[in-house]
Amino acid sequence: MSNVTGPxxxxxxxxxxxxxxxxYQEPLLCMxxxxxxxxxxxxxxxxxxxxxxxxxxxxxxxESSEKTWIMKIAMHVCYDxxxxxxxxxxxRRLTPEMLADRVAAAPAAEQxxxxxxxxxKLPRRLREVILLYYFQxxxxxxxxxxxxxxxxxxxxxxxxxxxxxxxxxxxxEPDE
Amino acid sequence: xxxxxxxxxxxxxxYRCFPGVKTDPFLAExxxxxxxxxxxxxxxxxxxxxxxxxVLLVLAAAxxxxxxxxxxxxxxxxxxxxxxxDWPEFPTEEEDENIGIMNSLADSVPDGDYAxxxxxxxxxxxxxxxxxxxxxxxxxxxxxxxxxWSYLTVPAWLPENVKTVSAKVILExxxxxxxxxxxxxxxxxxxxxxxxxEAVYMPEDGEEGENSLDDWSTGxxxxxxxxxxxxxxxxxxxxxxxxxxxxxxxxxxxxVLGFEDRPDIEVLSNLDISIGESSFLVTxxxxxxxxxxxxxxxVLLITAPGGDTKDRxxxxxxxxxxxxxxxxGGLARRTTRESICIISYDREPxxxxxxxxxx
Numbered sequence: 001m002s003n004v005t006g007p008x009x010x011x012x013x014x015x016x017x018x019x020x021x022x023x024y025q026e027p028l029l030c031m032x033x034x035x036x037x038x039x040x041x042x043x044x045x046x047x048x049x050x051x052x053x054x055x056x057x058x059x060x061x062x063e064s065s066e067k068t069w070i071m072k073i074a075m076h077v078c079y080d081x082x083x084x085x086x087x088x089x090x091x092r093r094l095t096p097e098m099l100a101d102r103v104a105a106a107p108a109a110e111q112x113x114x115x116x117x118x119x120x121k122l123p124r125r126l127r128e129v130i131l132l133y134y135f136q137x138x139x140x141x142x143x144x145x146x147x148x149x150x151x152x153x154x155x156x157x158x159x160x161x162x163x164x165x166x167x168x169x170x171x172x173e174p175d176e
Numbered sequence: 177x178x179x180x181x182x183x184x185x186x187x188x189x190x191y192r193c194f195p196g197v198k199t200d201p202f203l204a205e206x207x208x209x210x211x212x213x214x215x216x217x218x219x220x221x222x223x224x225x226x227x228x229x230x231v232l233l234v235l236a237a238a239x240x241x242x243x244x245x246x247x248x249x250x251x252x253x254x255x256x257x258x259x260x261x262d263w264p265e266f267p268t269e270e271e272d273e274n275i276g277i278m279n280s281l282a283d284s285v286p287d288g289d290y291a292x293x294x295x296x297x298x299x300x301x302x303x304x305x306x307x308x309x310x311x312x313x314x315x316x317x318x319x320x321x322x323x324x325w326s327y328l329t330v331p332a333w334l335p336e337n338v339k340t341v342s343a344k345v346i347l348e349x350x351x352x353x354x355x356x357x358x359x360x361x362x363x364x365x366x367x368x369x370x371x372x373x374e375a376v377y378m379p380e381d382g383e384e385g386e387n388s389l390d391d392w393s394t395g396x397x398x399x400x401x402x403x404x405x406x407x408x409x410x411x412x413x414x415x416x417x418x419x420x421x422x423x424x425x426x427x428x429x430x431x432v433l434g435f436e437d438r439p440d441i442e443v444l445s446n447l448d449i450s451i452g453e454s455s456f457l458v459t460x461x462x463x464x465x466x467x468x469x470x471x472x473x474x475v476l477l478i479t480a481p482g483g484d485t486k487d488r489x490x491x492x493x494x495x496x497x498x499x500x501x502x503x504x505g506g507l508a509r510r511t512t513r514e515s516i517c518i519i520s521y522d523r524e525p526x527x528x529x530x531x532x533x534x535x
Contacts, residue, residue, distance in 0.1 A: 017204055018204040018205070021207075025199045025203060027198055046200075046203070047200075049456065051210075054211055
């Protein structure tokens with residue numbers, strides 16, 4: 001995997017950016033869908049992520065892989081979306097009764113899609129590492145770098161996330 | 177399951193769940209053009225206003241379960257086609273319980289210090305983060321504090337007979353964040369260090385088999401704060417943040433005014449980090465209008481008949497100069513807009529506008 005290692009001329013910089021968008025837009029979009037559980041928000045998140053990538057492209061020195069760098073930005077963007085003042089405000093007004101109606105109104109997922117649905121139901125921290133590990137195929141140390149976590153924290157979250165998924169998908173307690 | 181969770185399967189599952197999701201073939205070109213000032217970025221729904229949609233959904237549901245949410249409008253009150261968010265499962269009682277705990281933790285932090293406390297709810301599929309807040313019960317004290325943060329609009333006028341004032345100022349973004357990972361022993365008395373922000377409880381000998389080795393390495397397990405405070409044995413891994421409160425940035429506030437027997441007016445303001453266009457969900461019996469409000473770039477008033485449903489006034493204000501700061505991850509943030517929302521049951525629209533303009 002190639003890394004951006006220094007300042008470029010403007011055309012070269014733009015070309016490099018276009019290449020990054022071509023390479024990572026699709027996997028990023030899918031990951032943001034699962035992170036945010038909403039298509040429109042995910043599309044916004046991808047746009048915001050690449051906007052930040054473009055603005056900071058010159059400062060990227062290749063200390064991590066491009067993929068790790070971009071995923072790190074994407075996680076920050078998703079975090080931002082979930083933690084604006086509006087979001088906190090709305091959260092305080094959500095009640096289980098209201099949400100039950102909303103969830104019930106949503107179209108039922110196909111059986112084959114239970115995996116993605118189960119991932120969306122994971123706690124955010126577990127969801128993040130599961131997505132990066134399985135969906136983005138990043139290594140544990142890369143995830144640790146992207147999320148500012150220790151190796152053991154990432155491993156722990158992976159294990160717990162996997163156990164939870166197993167429990168949800170198989171309808172039984174995870175193996176001890 | 178460890179051997180059956182394949183990336184390809186994962187990806188296909190995602191595509192089936194989000195059948196309409198598609199990449200933008202011109203995204204790179206649009207961003208480049210936007211950054212060079214050639215075009216204006218467009219989006220279907222901004223981040224913050226997507227959340228507003230949820231507010232409206234919830235308010236409408238509370239007012240009348242049978243209400244049909246039949247249209248979305250833009251700032252001009254014109255219909256737009258967007259999709260309402262799909263919500264995953266949400267927590268129930270446990271969240272409220274933990275929010276109380278987190279507020280207690282935040283309250284234990286002396287004024288002037290800042291804590292960012294985080295936790296996972298173990299079984300509800302939801303995580304909550306609690307930033308340090310500045311709380312005020314006096315409008316004058318609130319206004320005085322906000323005088324240092326002129327990019328947020330503070331009410332210029334309050335209706336008469338305000339009985340209670342509850343203001344929360346959000347300090348969630350900071351610069352000069354220092355972070356280092358430490359490993360400490362949990363204090364026997366269970367006292368929390370005030371600047372602990374994240375903790376992972378890791379039993380040394382395993383606990384009922386939960387800490388057994390798996391494919392990767394030793395697992396770490398989150399525990400609810402009560403359990404950690406109870407002083408369970410074992411290593412506790414903390415992520416330790418040192419925050420320079422002098423550089424803390426106010427990013428919003430929530431002001432609730434109470435009259436007689438109930439809170440009636442709520443004023444929210446926050447730095448708007450979103451870009452692009454917005455939309456609002458409006459019920460069949462609501463009307464929309466665009467009154468002029470001095471100093472505001474966008475104004476949308478949504479009124480509902482009777483006193484059982486809240487009226488809502490949404491405002492955008494372009495800041496005189498951009499507000500720039502670095503977030504916790506060191507990424508530069510820049511915003512040029514403030515979002516304001518005023519919600520009320522009983523007040524006339526003119527009163528809601530006067531809260532902002534003073535006139």
